[in-house]
Amino acid sequence: MTTPPTWPHTPVVRPKDRKQRIESAATQAFALRGYHQVSMSDVAASVGISAPALYRHFANKYDLFKHTAFGIVDAVETATDDAAESAAVTSAPPAEQSAALIGATLESLIKCRGTGEIIRWESRYLEPADRASVDQRLAKVYGRFSTVLKELRPNLRSEDAALQSRAAFAVLASVSMHRTSISSAAADYLRAAAQRAFDAELPEVESYVAPAATGIPSTAKREQIVARSIELFFARGYNLVSIEEIGGAVGITASGVYRHFESKSGILAAACSRAAEYLGQVTREVFAAVDSHEDALDGLIDAYVEAQLAHHRLLQVYIAESTNLGDDERERLIALQRDHVEEWAGLLRAVKPQFSASEARCVAHAGFHVVDSLGRVLAWQDTPSNRTRVAHMLRAVLDV
Known part of the structure; x- marks a missing residue:
């Protein structure tokens, strides 16, 4: 019952x-x-x-x-x-x-x-x-x-309006890209930075004829695999690219790819390590060439914009795809990314002592997102004029 x-x-x-x-x-x-x-x-x-x-x-x-x-x-x-x-x-x-x-x-x-x-x-x-x-x-x-x-x-010229309106929005949208706390002072600075993006006077666009491409691809299969994978990951996203496609792009079979890398995530790890090393080298070279924090920040602005436009596929993959790495490799690269932010934040605090550590991080993130957004608006066209104009907008946002 x-x-x-x-x-x-x-x-x-x-x-x-x-x-x-x-x-x-x-x-x-x-x-x-x-x-x-x-x-x-x-x-x-x-x-x-x-x-x-x-x-x-x-x-x-x-x-x-x-x-x-x-x-x-x-x-x-x-x-x-x-x-x-x-x-x-x-x-x-x-x-x-x-x-x-x-x-x-x-x-x-x-x-x-x-x-x-x-x-x-x-x-x-x-x-x-x-x-x-x-x-x-x-x-x-x-x-x-x-x-x-x-x-x-x-x-305002239409070319300037396109860049400046997106830069203003990018300053504000940067807060959704990180988890650093936003103080009232940081919020005030970001509002002012967005307004400076509206108010900036950009240099005129200069005509430019790209020189004929030079150079030959590496003959090493491992290098070819990394290079073509970066292009595929950038174009379609890591998760939509197969080992078979990577092999096909290099002219080898999937098993041929596995002779050089244990897994697809191993290829991604190699690409991300390359990007981290490149950004670190760029920063070290800027610091070694100057005698003041102000000059270092000025040089780093130009170097960062140049890096993003000249090597956008590599750096976009580095930022976008690190979540697809194994735990240990992901933690290592996240630590390197944080170190890069801290390098900028420390320099900003040296130039602008009124910033707290968290406020300087917020401002650094705003600057990074402006460069990223403007690169997209410009379809990542790496010309002297684009480098100058993006760097000018970055200086306006950072107020330097």
């Missing part, structure tokens, strides 16, 4: 905000580890629920990933829409429109701390229609900045 339940029975009460908690946990996981490295079980465990309970809210991992990406864009799109509508209602002068847009955007992005990598890198794994939707909505946000800039400076 079945024993009847004891009454009164207390039902299990599910938190009303469970779906929001799931989305928050998934957003942090995807940002930290990348879409392909996170499972539904990982997300469920972080929220303290079972995998079946998670599937009651989201059909699959892709459905959850799409919600996280759209949620980040929602936040900044809503903020810029509200700022624009408020300006229209009050007929605010351009300077007030600019301040309101910058302030609202920064406030929304501070709430997205550490999640911007999803849009910056992982959004390439969205399905084409979803990726197009994200791109269209971001274009609308960029358009808000362009509109305000045109109100402020109606005679």
